[in-house]
Amino acid sequence: MKNYKITKLQVQNFRNLANQLIQFSPKINCILGENGNGKTNILEAIQVISSKKSFRKNQSFPQFLSVDCEKPEIIFSSVFIDFEENPFSYSSKMTAEEMAFYQNGKPIKKRIDIKTVFINPFDSYGFHTNSSDRREWIDRYLSLLDEHYKKTLSRYQTLLKFRNTLLSKKPPKYIEQLKATIEDFAVLSFEITQKRLQFLNEMAPFMNQTFKELFLEVHDLHINLDSRIGSMSPKDIALMYANQLEKDIERSMTSYGPHKDDYVLLFDGFNSFDFCSLGQQKMSYLSLLFAYIELFRYKYSSYPIVLIDDVSGELDQHRWRRLVEYLEKSQFQVLVTTANEKFKEELERIEGANKIHIKNGSIISQ
Numbered sequence: 456m457k458n459y460k461i462t463k464l465q466v467q468n469f470r471n472l473a474n475q476l477i478q479f480s481p482k483i484n485c486i487l488g489e490n491g492n493g494k495t496n497i498l499e500a501i502q503v504i505s506s507k508k509s510f511r512k513n514q515s516f517p518q519f520l521s522v523d524c525e526k527p528e529i530i531f532s533s534v535f536i537d538f539e540e541n542p543f544s545y546s547s548k549m550t551a552e553e554m555a556f557y558q559n560g561k562p563i564k565k566r567i568d569i570k571t572v573f574i575n576p577f578d579s580y581g582f583h584t585n586s587s588d589r590r591e592w593i594d595r596y597l598s599l600l601d602e603h604y605k606k607t608l609s610r611y612q613t614l615l616k617f618r619n620t621l622l623s624k625k626p627p628k629y630i631e632q633l634k635a636t637i638e639d640f641a642v643l644s645f646e647i648t649q650k651r652l653q654f655l656n657e658m659a660p661f662m663n664q665t666f667k668e669l670f671l672e673v674h675d676l677h678i679n680l681d682s683r684i685g686s687m688s689p690k691d692i693a694l695m696y697a698n699q700l701e702k703d704i705e706r707s708m709t710s711y712g713p714h715k716d717d718y719v720l721l722f723d724g725f726n727s728f729d730f731c732s733l734g735q736q737k738m739s740y741l742s743l744l745f746a747y748i749e750l751f752r753y754k755y756s757s758y759p760i761v762l763i764d765d766v767s768g769e770l771d772q773h774r775w776r777r778l779v780e781y782l783e784k785s786q787f788q789v790l791v792t793t794a795n796e797k798f799k800e801e802l803e804r805i806e807g808a809n810k811i812h813i814k815n816g817s818i819i820s821q
C-alpha cells in the first residue's frame with residue numbers, strides 16, 4: 456500500500472469554507488487564523504474526501520452542509536499526488552443519500568483509500584480517561600494498517616450483537632442457538648486479541664524513540680493490553696465462554712470478550728493517567744501517535760497524511776519548539792493549525808512551510 460499527498464482542495468457548500476482553491480505543500484502546511492474561522496473545517500474536508508468519515512462523533516450530511524447553501528449538495532474537488540509524484544484529480548459529490556467519487560473526471564465505483572491520521576486537542580484527554588476511547592483508538596489505527604483486522608472486528612461485532620439480542624430475551628429460550636455461537640465467537644476473539652498483541656509489540660520500539668525525538672527527554676513509554684484471554688488458545692476461550700453462559704443469561708449480555716479489553720499506557724512504569732501531569736499526558740499521547748506514524752511507514756514505505764488540529768494547549772514553549780523541529784525533520788505531509796499567537800510565532804518561523812491564513816472561511820493569504 457502506498458499513500459498519497461494532497462496538493463489542492465476546493466469545496467462548495469462545506470461548512471463555512473468559501474468556494475476557493477487552497478494549495479498545499481507536500482511537506483509542512485500551517486493553517487493560521489483566529490477562533491471560529493475555518494481551520495478545523497479544512498482538516499475535516501480533507502478527512503472526509505479521504506475516508507468518507509470525519510473525526511467528529513456526530514457526523515451527518517446536514518452538519519457538513521453550509522447553512523448558506525443554495526443547493527443541498529457538497530462538492531469536494533482536489534488534486535492528490537501518488538507515491539511517484541504523479542498528480543490526479545479526485546473529486547466527490549455528497550448528497551443526503553450518497554457520496555459519489557470521480558478520478559480524473561471519470562466516475563469510480565470504489566473510492567480511493569487515502570490514509571490520514573487526525574490529531575485533535577481532545578483526544579489525549581479522552582485516551583487517558585476513558586477505556587472506550589482507548590479501545591476505539593487502537594481499533595481505528597489498527598484497522599487503518601490491517602484490512603484483515605478490520606474485517607475480523609466487524610464480524611466479531613456482528614456476532615456480539617446477535618448474541619446480545621438472544622441473551623436479552625426473557626425468559627431465556629435460545630440457549631441452544633447461543634451455544635452454537637460459542638466456537639465462532641472464540642475463534643474471532645482469539646484472532647482479534649492476537650492481532651492487538653502483535654500491534655502493541657510492533658509499536659513498542661518506536662514509542663521511546665519518538666518520545667525522545669519529540670521532546671529530547673528519555674522516558675520509558677509502554678502500552679500493554681489488559682486481556683483475560685491473551686495467552687489462551689481458541690479452545691480454552693470457547694470453554695471460558697461456555698462456563699460463562701449462565702452468568703451471561705442472568706445479565707442479559709455478553710459480559711466478557713475483546714469488547715471489554717483495556718489498554719494501560721505506562722510512563723516510566725507508572726500508569727500515565729494516575730502519574731502524569733496534563734502536559735506529560737499530552738506528550739505521551741503525541742509520542743504514541745507519531746510512533747504509529749513511523750510504524751505505518753515501516754510497514755508500507757509510505758506515510759499517512761498527518762492532520763494536527765491545535766495541540767498547543769498544555770504544552771510549554773520549549774515543547775512547542777521541539778514539536779516544530781520534529782515536524783521539520785519528518786518526511787510526512789502535515790497540516791497543522793493554531794489560533795494560539797505564541798505557537799503561531801513558532802510555526803511562522805518554519806522556513807519553506809506553506810502558510811495559509813484564513814478568515815471567515817476564506818483564505819486571505821497563502
Ligand SMILES: Nc1ncnc2c1ncn2[C@@H]1O[C@H](COP(=O)(O)OP(=O)(O)OP(=O)(O)O)[C@@H](O)[C@H]1O
Nearest residue numbers: 470471490491492493494495496518520521522794
Ligand atoms: N454547516 C455549517 N455551515 C456554515 N458554517 C458552519 C457550519 N458548521 C460550522 N460552521 C462555522 O464554522 C466555524 C468553525 O470553523 P472551525 O471549527 O474550522 O474554526 P477554527 O478556525 O478551527 O476555530 P478554533 O480556533 O476555535 O478551533 C464556525 O464559525 C461555525 O459557525
Ligand SMILES: [Mg+2]
Nearest residue numbers: 494495764765
Ligand atoms: Mg479548530
